Every structure is written in structure tokens, then in C-alpha cells.
Amino acid sequence: MKDNTMKLEIPSKSQNEAFARVVVASFAAQLDPTIEEIADIKTAVSEAVTNAIIHGYESKIEKIIIECNIIDNRLEIIIEDFGVGISNIQAAREPFYTSRPELERSGMGFTVMETFMDSLEICSEENKGTKIKMVKEFNKPSFEE
């Protein structure tokens, strides 16, 4: 498998949630994923981009950067905003935690990302922004025996 990379910059408009997840899914297609794996990736990307829009930028229109890297048989997805940041990452990772209960959010965003991807790292600094790195491993094609 050849290594590959892509970078996408979008404004934090909610209609870009669908655009972002479709772009990342298309990029992932070269890893020959199953339909199930593609659905996992789309869902995780949708969660991360939605977080950037409603929590990172609190609905102000600013830029979100999405970077994907393919290294061997793993896909890294990095989603970055330059918004308010997360004051308590540990609390944010808890299922059902939401900093904005008035929005009728379930608080399941990070739980979904963690469940559907093989790893999730969150780097965040208040008033600087948030960077999410998610990795999905794909089974190496086996030609043995």
C-alpha cells in the first residue's frame, strides 16, 4: 500500500458536515474498506466536525481543517478548529456529558468516535482550539496460505 495524504479546509457551516464525511470516506476508499468500515468513518468524522461547529466555534463561521494520512494500512484523520477549546477533556469524553444542554445534544459524540475508530486523541487548549486525531486500522490483505 502506497502512503497518501490529503488536506481540506472548510468553513464551520453545518451543511459541511455531510460534505466532510463524504470526502473522508472517498479518501478512505483506496484502503479497500468494508461498507461497515466506511459507515464507521463517516459517523466519526460527522461527530468531530459537528463538535468543531457547535462547541469549538459556538456557531461563528471560522475554519476547520481536516487532514487525512494513509500510512501502510492505517488511516489517520485529524480534525482541527481554532475555537474556544475544551476546559475539561476528561469530562467531555464521558458518555452523556454535554456543555450545552440547551441544544438537545446527546453528549455521545466522543463515545461514538471512540467506539467506531481504533484510537482517539484529543488535544485542546482554552481559547486556542481543539485537535482530534482518530485512527482506523485496516486488515492487511493476506496472501499467505
Add this chain to the structure above:
Amino acid sequence: MLIENKKTSNKIGGKEVNIKFNNQKNTLFVDLNGELDHHNAKRIREKIDSEFDENGYKNISINLKGLNFMDSSGIGLIMGRYKLVNELGGRLFLTNVNFRVNKILDMSGIHKLVDIYENNEDVLKHL
């Protein structure tokens, strides 16, 4: 039998929601189509809630057959509608829950709150 509500069946911004009603059983039947994410959730929510308030239903049944994508925004939407009917002593039903949607619903423990049936006919039998 379900009667299509001509007034509200106009598709909003595409095809996310189609509302049918059943007066006899005091239940609002909603078909969700397409993709349920944060972008679409707001309009779907407003559509369901305005119909629910206007016509004084007690229960809501949401058919997920036409849904081909749902993220955690869907859990928020379902939990919110559960609160709405629960306050009025009504019930929330989900029908045609596919494998993908079920995977997300499982994480949220929503199964304990809502009644999941195969289709609208099954819901009507249990009302």
C-alpha cells in the same frame, strides 16, 4: 390506516421528514428519510414538534426505514421527543431500526425508554 397529511408532507430542504398522522390512536407517525445529522436535526425537530403541539397528540412513532445515515444528533433528537411525550404520559415508538442505527442507539441505552417495533402496523397493535 395511516392518512398522509397533505398540509405537512411538503418535503423540507429535500426529503428528511415526511409526516403522517393517525387521529384514532392519538399518535403522530413520522417517517424519517435521508441523513440525520446536526445540520438536518433542527428542521426535523421543529417539524415534528409543531405538528405534535398543533394537533394535541399523545404518542409519537418514528419510522427510520428511509434513514441512510445517523450520528449522535439522532440520539439527541430521539431523547428530546421521548421527553416531550413522556411529560404528557405518552409513549415514543421507533420502527424499522436498521443495524447501523441500532449500533448507535445501543450506546445510549435508549432501548430502555422507547418501544421498538418492526413497523407501523405493529405499533398500532400495541396502542
